[in-house]
Amino acid sequence: MHINQAERDALYKVIYSRRDVRKDFLSTPINDDVIQRILAAAHHAPSVGFSQPWDFILVSKEQTKQAIKQGYQAASEESAKLFADDKRETYQSFKLEGILEAPLGICVTCDRERNGPVVIGRTIKPEMDLYSTVCAIQNMWLAARAENLGLGWVSIIHDEVLRSALNIPERLEIIGYLCIGYVSGFEDKPELEQFGWLERENLSQLVHHEQWSDKTK
């Protein structure tokens, strides 16, 4: 099946306009068919040995979101202490999640026993099933963007909070909690770049030929 120029350009448009959304969520409901399409896109990610180790827990109840938000707040206060004094205030000024504002939360897990115990391609590198699940998240992220939905990955939260709030058994590894919703707009650039926290790296510095080389020299 051939991908033509217009289709290729569309993929690049989606990739370049995708953002990690935290502050621009609208409360507009998301239709079920749209949710099904982004889940199906995730389910068609590559998975090691075709193990398809992912599960998706959809969260829309206010009470559940409140429990998760509290977990975020505690973890964020704990995190703030790790930053150097001159960075801490800036860190605390960032809005880093939209747990309550986004109409939909999706927790993505990895079942390390699914289709095992011996999985093709995971025999030498056992973390491959976790990486497959991340591929599913990235597919979902791009599908959400193509549906004009914002998505933000909340990583400042302890697994135990999600495990308890969402009844997740110990057997499942928690990979990410995603907030999804329509947005007032998509930023032109990542916020941390806009705010001068960090610059985009020069790609040519990250590309090596035949062997890795120390480019700082």
Next chain:
Amino acid sequence: MHINQAERDALYKVIYSRRDVRKDFLSTPINDDVIQRILAAAHHAPSVGFSQPWDFILVSKEQTKQAIKQGYQAASEESAKLFADDKRETYQSFKLEGILEAPLGICVTCDRERNGPVVIGRTIKPEMDLYSTVCAIQNMWLAARAENLGLGWVSIIHDEVLRSALNIPERLEIIGYLCIGYVSGFEDKPELEQFGWLERENLSQLVHHEQWSDKTK
């Protein structure tokens, strides 16, 4: 920036027609501008705290590929022993890599010290930088597909083989080795599904509402 229906359909076409390619590579060279586009797509993946922890090592020399291929063969023999007797022969009949046939190999690494030591969003979940690098690989995989290039992820190889062949310092985590090239065609379905090794899971069994629930009951 709005994504329209045609653009959305194009993304889904790329997602659904992407394959993990092992046996259909052609030796046709890949133009530099195409390689640059897929690397730039990878570089525009989300990264925790905008840390952009990835490096890309491009491999095209026969001698380097031979060293990697030998590493694969040893790891594959080691892996075969892990399969149950009734599965081993089938496992050994699969072609699981295209290291020598694909004109381009790309090793993707994660620099866990880049833009650190304290990275926003990695304070509680330290593996987030590894996951960011996997998002870059998935962006690259879709970009390659949109350029009508096949890509296969070789995970049956010990890190030390790649580290030695590609001069990768201990500081960098090796995430994946990818084989890339034009192909004689893209399979309709994943090969492990075609060959009856495993079936595609029913998505509805993987989706939970508000709380994880045991669907095997």
